[in-house]
Amino acid sequence: MKFLPSIALASILTATIATAQTTMCFKENHKDMSTIENTALHGGECKGFKSAKQMNNEGWKTDDIKITSTKNGNNYIYIFKKEEKGLSSVDQAALETKILQRLEQRKKEEIALKKQQIYVRKSKSGEKLYKNKCVSCHGEKGELKARNVSRPIKDLNLQDFAISIRDYNLGTYDRGMAFVMKPYALLMNDKDVKNVYIYLKSINQKKEEEKTK
Known part of the structure; x- marks a missing residue:
């Protein structure tokens, strides 16, 4: 499974991409790995109040997780996928390409x-x-x-x-x-x-x- 590259958290805030079947959520500076699955995530369909466990219960599959260490804990990026009848699955590589393009644009602006x-x-x-x-x-x-x-x-x-x-x-x-x-x-x-x-x-x-x- 291909992981997303390590990226600055400030850029993550502007790079969340959600589609009908694929969405990206994140959590910054979380100190306890044992509680992350039950912790509300930001961005995408999580919207600051749904945890990874809740997303799974709603039919979203955890397709990818990226973890980076910070001095205040860990940053987590979750990619969730949801198969829906009549809709084709969003290509993971295409999603990552879109995210990286937006991050590159953000970098140029900065x-x-x-x-x-x-x-x-x-x-x-x-x-x-x-x-x-x-x-x-x-x-x-x-x-x-x-x-x-x-x-x-x-x-x-x-x-x-x-x-x-x-x-x-x-x-x-x-x-x-x-x-x-x-x-x-x-x-x-x-x-x-x-x-x-x-x-x-x-x-x-x-x-x-x-x-x-």
Whole structure:
């Protein structure tokens, strides 16, 4: 019998799939294995109040059980099948494929959310630095030519921005006002450069989106 792969319990909550003849129920962090058969299970046809024993009594056959250990006990996943007249049995492999597809989608959504959260944190850090050190010369959105000689920061890609800061620090870049910019450039590391770039990109992108509305 093929067992379902080990999966995070948070994903299980969104991946319960029930059909007319096959359903999946689960229980998290259960400490006593001897009582699990009489313990109410969540999800599927169990709905938080039916135990494995009750499901069996109602004609559901325990087709598969997956048990994973946690620091607080064990997590249990039950696959129940019920044969009904006039209906074909749901293929177990197809059911598992559906579950795994939903879990994979959930994983992608969680990764995208984490990336967005990181982006917001970097933008906030860049905002603080930009407003404290840069805004007076480069404008609210990096749109100004500082001292009428520099390129607007908002028009630079990340590589050009990073190279400019590096060259100010090395003393190899001067459009005539490098002595003004160098003290500020010396305060910025690669992380600061990227955060400021992300901040300016975010506010200018928002401005463009507002124009199109």
